[in-house]
Amino acid sequence: MGINLNPFTWWNGASWGTVLYGLRGKTKVGEDAMGNAYWEGGSDTAGRPRRWVIYVGANDASRVPPAWFSWLHHQIDDIPDRALPPPRAWQKPALANLTGTALAYRPAGALEKGGHRAAATGDYEAWTPEG
Template sequence: MSLNRNPFTWWNGATFGTWFGLRGKTRIGEDSLGNVYWAGGKDPNGITRRWVIYNGPNDASRVPPEWFGWLHHQIDAAPDQVLPAPRSWEKAPEPNQTGTRAAYRPSGALEAGGQRARSTGDYEAWTPDA
């Protein structure tokens, strides 16, 4: 089923047109999530184009910070060649959890089953006549 759906639904991964467009481009590397990074061609300003083919759903928050820097031309070479090894205290990056069950819910959020704190009396409603 996914083979038939893939050419038409870009949100499920790269479409046939995207893979077709990779002809003649250079595969730069792959991150720990399985996303593959490519470079090739020039934009109108003469800057090399760079892009990512996601392993799974297309979600920009799934790009690790070091590869984000490469995609946005903050570093020239692939991150594994120019950046130091991760420190022992660094946490692994997480995808954006908004819209999922793991999303942050403050204590007063209705979704968390909480109650809003009562007003302290310092609120004064605006009226157009005032």
């Protein structure tokens, strides 16, 4: 079913029309660790170079790493590998939004983690209108 929908749908990734016709005469400037491709060409209404991303997989803006986000929004002029310092050893790689997946954060007491939470410590005092 996926191969039949690809020519017509944009939410499953770039359609064939985008790849075949929309990128003609444009320049591919790089790729991120997730495989997304970044392109530049033409100019926007402000006269700046037009920049965009072609996602690998579903179109999800949370899958754009912060460095490439800066490039897409003209916060830096050159591609991130040349314009930004190398990442520090303590920095973690960017992750896509995990909400709605099995890897999403679940606090203690969430039903997905068993539904048990720590007992109240006794420091809570309910408000009453007379008090």
